[in-house]
Amino acid sequence: xxxxxxxxxxxxxxxxxxxxxxxxxxxxxxxxxxxxxxxxxxxxxxxxxxxxxxxxxxxxxxxxxxxxxxxxxxxxxxxxxxxxxxxxxxxxxxxxxxxxxxxxxxxxxxxxxxxxxxxxxxxxxxxxxxxxxxxxxxxxxxxxxxxxxxxxxxxxxxxxxxxxxxxxxxxxxxxxxxxxxxxxxxxxxxxxxxxxxxxxxxxxxxxxxxxxxxxxxxxxxxxxxxxxxxxxxxxxxxxxxxxxxxxxxxxxxxxxxxxxxxxxxxxxxxxxxxxxxxxxxxxxxxxxxxxxxxxxxxxxxxxxxxxxxxxxxxxxxxxxxxxxxxxxxxxxxxxxxxxxxxxxxxxxxxxxxxxxxxxxxxxxxxxxxxxxxxxxxxxxxxxxxxxxxxxxxxxxxxxxxxxxxxxxxxxxxxxxxxxxxxxxxxxxxxxxxxxxxxxxxxxxxxxxxxxxxxxxxxxxxxxxxxxxxxxxxxxxxxxxxxxxxxxxxxxxxxxxxxxxxxxxxxxxxxxxxxxxxxxxxxxxxxxxxxxxxxxxxxxxxxxxxxxxxxxxxxxxxxxxxxxxxxxxxxxxxxxxxxxxxxxxxxxxxxxxxxxxxxxxxxxxxxxxxxxxxxxxxxxxxxxxxxxxxxxxxxxxxxxxxxxxxxxxxxxxxxxxxxxxxxxxxxxxxxxxxxxxxxxxxxxxxxxxxxxxxxxxxxxxxxxxxxxxxxxxxxxxx
Numbered sequence: 001x002x003x004x005x006x007x008x009x010x011x012x013x014x015x016x017x018x019x020x021x022x023x024x025x026x027x028x029x030x031x032x033x034x035x036x037x038x039x040x041x042x043x044x045x046x047x048x049x050x051x052x053x054x055x056x057x058x059x060x061x062x063x064x065x066x067x068x069x070x071x072x073x074x075x076x077x078x079x080x081x082x083x084x085x086x087x088x089x090x091x092x093x094x095x096x097x098x099x100x101x102x103x104x105x106x107x108x109x110x111x112x113x114x115x116x117x118x119x120x121x122x123x124x125x126x127x128x129x130x131x132x133x134x135x136x137x138x139x140x141x142x143x144x145x146x147x148x149x150x151x152x153x154x155x156x157x158x159x160x161x162x163x164x165x166x167x168x169x170x171x172x173x174x175x176x177x178x179x180x181x182x183x184x185x186x187x188x189x190x191x192x193x194x195x196x197x198x199x200x201x202x203x204x205x206x207x208x209x210x211x212x213x214x215x216x217x218x219x220x221x222x223x224x225x226x227x228x229x230x231x232x233x234x235x236x237x238x239x240x241x242x243x244x245x246x247x248x249x250x251x252x253x254x255x256x257x258x259x260x261x262x263x264x265x266x267x268x269x270x271x272x273x274x275x276x277x278x279x280x281x282x283x284x285x286x287x288x289x290x291x292x293x294x295x296x297x298x299x300x301x302x303x304x305x306x307x308x309x310x311x312x313x314x315x316x317x318x319x320x321x322x323x324x325x326x327x328x329x330x331x332x333x334x335x336x337x338x339x340x341x342x343x344x345x346x347x348x349x350x351x352x353x354x355x356x357x358x359x360x361x362x363x364x365x366x367x368x369x370x371x372x373x374x375x376x377x378x379x380x381x382x383x384x385x386x387x388x389x390x391x392x393x394x395x396x397x398x399x400x401x402x403x404x405x406x407x408x409x410x411x412x413x414x415x416x417x418x419x420x421x422x423x424x425x426x427x428x429x430x431x432x433x434x435x436x437x438x439x440x441x442x443x444x445x446x447x448x449x450x451x452x453x454x455x456x457x458x459x460x461x462x463x464x465x466x467x468x469x470x471x472x473x474x475x476x477x478x479x480x481x482x483x484x485x486x487x488x489x490x491x492x493x494x495x496x497x498x499x500x501x502x503x504x505x506x507x508x509x510x511x512x513x514x515x516x517x518x519x520x521x522x523x524x525x526x527x528x529x530x531x532x533x534x535x536x537x538x539x540x541x542x543x544x545x546x547x548x549x550x551x552x553x554x555x556x557x558x559x560x561x562x563x564x565x566x567x568x569x570x571x572x573x574x575x576x577x578x579x580x581x582x583x584x585x586x587x588x589x590x591x592x593x594x595x596x597x598x599x600x601x602x603x604x605x606x607x608x609x610x611x612x613x614x615x616x617x618x619x620x621x622x623x624x625x626x627x628x629x630x631x632x633x634x635x636x637x638x639x640x641x642x643x644x645x646x647x648x649x650x651x652x653x654x655x656x657x658x659x660x661x662x663x664x665x666x667x668x669x670x671x672x673x674x675x676x677x678x679x680x681x682x683x684x685x686x687x688x689x690x691x692x693x694x695x696x697x698x699x700x701x702x703x704x705x706x707x708x709x710x711x712x713x714x715x716x717x
Contacts, residue, residue: 097648457499
């Protein structure tokens with residue numbers, strides 16, 4: 001009777017095992033087309049009772065997952081996510097520059113401006129041609145500004161998408177952690193956990209598109225999720241991620257923090273090596289920011305090149321009041337010019353009535369009518385006072401003033417013409433007298449358009465008390481390791497007593513300043529303040545509330561210390577409003593100030609200034625490194641073409657990378673699917689096998705029953 005009991009038990013366990021197998025196969029077939037579903041399999045083993053065979057038992061129901069292929073899929077998905085994010089934004093950035101062959105593009109409008117100058121040279125007295133030249137230039141800067149605004153919009157979009165992606169990643173991480181608990185509970189109770197594991201696997205697949213992840217199975221069930229850089233996203237609990245969008249106008253963005261709410265502040269960004277979040281970070285901070293900064297540098301250089309020529313030219317009639325640009329300088333600053341310049345005063349008919357030679361080397365102004373010499377010390381206030389006396393000596397209404405960083409000259413009843421000395425041109429930080437002060441600028445910006453300001457370390461820094469600069473320091477891996485704030489307070493705020501050298505010393509102080517990570521220094525040739533990092537450290541100016549005297553100009557604006565501020569030149573550089581209001585003021589003549597007094601030097605038909613403006617197109621200039629553009633010496637036209645070409649190159653490279661990454665991702669997923677997905681033919685074979693096994697087990701039970709019935713009938717005891 002014991003033997004029959006074992007036969008019955010064998011049949012019964014066979015029925016149960018076959019029934020379980022049929023259930024698993026049915027589930028596989030039902031989910032054959034479900035994305036991310038991993039095939040489930042059962043494991044059978046012999047069952048024994050008191051050392052004797054007692055049928056079969058299901059020892060495990062598990063997914064046919066391959067962790068190595070899954071890891072390869074995660075890596076490929078992360079690479080594809082990063083590449084696609086960059087390709088999308090960069091292709092749109094390139095489109096903003098437009099077709100170089102189109103007359104509506106930045107390049108076409110710039111060509112139209114050069115052509116208008118050539119046509120103006122044919123008829124310099126034409127009001128129509130002057131208007132065409134001015135408005136053509138304004139159209140060029142408007143297009144540059146449109147591109148700049150569009151690029152800044154892409155930066156803002158990338159930042160917002162980054163915030164949305166972090167929120168989505170947090171949602172996925174939370175669900176993965178919740179399923180860990182469910183899987184562990186199922187395993188402890190012996191229940192089937194494959195459904196929860198499949199759902200969890202699909203979530204990890206989605207997360208891998210956002211962040212490059214690695215998964216590790218834990219002994220008690222579930223997964224531990226880390227980034228490729230080692231940051232733990234899912235362990236016992238889910239990590240808490242947070243990101244708040246920054247300000248594209250200032251270029252100051254926050255960091256993706258992890259577990260900040262429990263006091264374990266960590267910048268997650270250095271630990272993310274792939275995924276769309278990495279792609280968005282890179283394109284926001286590098287390619288898009290670099291293109292915008294390069295565009296700003298082009299706008300400023302174009303404007304500066306035109307201003308250099310325009311300051312040597314004169315309108316007809318010559319302007320009597322020349323109001324300069326915002327220099328950010330103070331009257332107590334060292335004048336710092338070498339060489340000489342000539343200031344001519346002409347009457348309404350263009351006849352030269354007064355000539356003043358400004359010899360900066362000798363520190364004197366020599367005028368001819370009346371003949372006199374005016375000495376000045378080497379500071380701006382002293383020079384302006386001497387120039388004021390010289391101008392008023394020939395005309396009571398003549399005057400010179402320097403207020404809040406702006407130099408203004410008034411010729412009284414006469415017009416003013418300023419030119420460089422041909423043998424010994426004036427120079428401060430690479431620009432002539434009129435050019436540096438912007439006395440006859442065609443193009444302007446509310447704050448300094450260039451940063452070669454000629455600052456001298458011994459001059460008073462002049463920044464108002466209470467202002468401060470905040471710097472962020474990152475190491476070579478991109479981790480924020482320090483924040484430093486240098487304030488204009490205490491001894492550094494002593495009025496007129498503290499110099500630029502003192503400010504540089506405060507910036508370079510160890511501990512309180514940036515001395516542990518590099519050093520600030522004034523360039524002896526240009527006076528521009530710059531920072532040289534030590535090793536792999538990266539220092540960025542996050543915030544600057546300093547103001548120099550009444551100029552309203554900060555340290556960053558004066559020296560170009562903030563790339564985002566430099567990039568704004570693309571939107572802020574415009575044609576001087578005076579010329580938009582009256583294009584006849586456009587200076588297209590080039591007077592000869594070496595003529596005798598009484599000779600006519602300003603004539604409406606003089607086209608030499610127009611020719612000089614047109615020639616600026618082909619003059620070789622030195623361009624400093626800016627954004628995506630390296631330092632180079634070339635022409636304005638070639639630089640513009642190279643900038644457009646660089647935008648195209650970045651877009652094409654990103655597109656190729658996206659296509660390659662997508663192909664690799666598809667191949668990795670296909671290879672994984674070959675192992676993990678459902679093959680209907682195989683499942684049907686298994687179903688037939690389990691059906692036959694079920695039928696066989698049923699026959700065993702039936703045979704045992706019949707034997708028992710026979711034994712009972714013959715009275716078996």
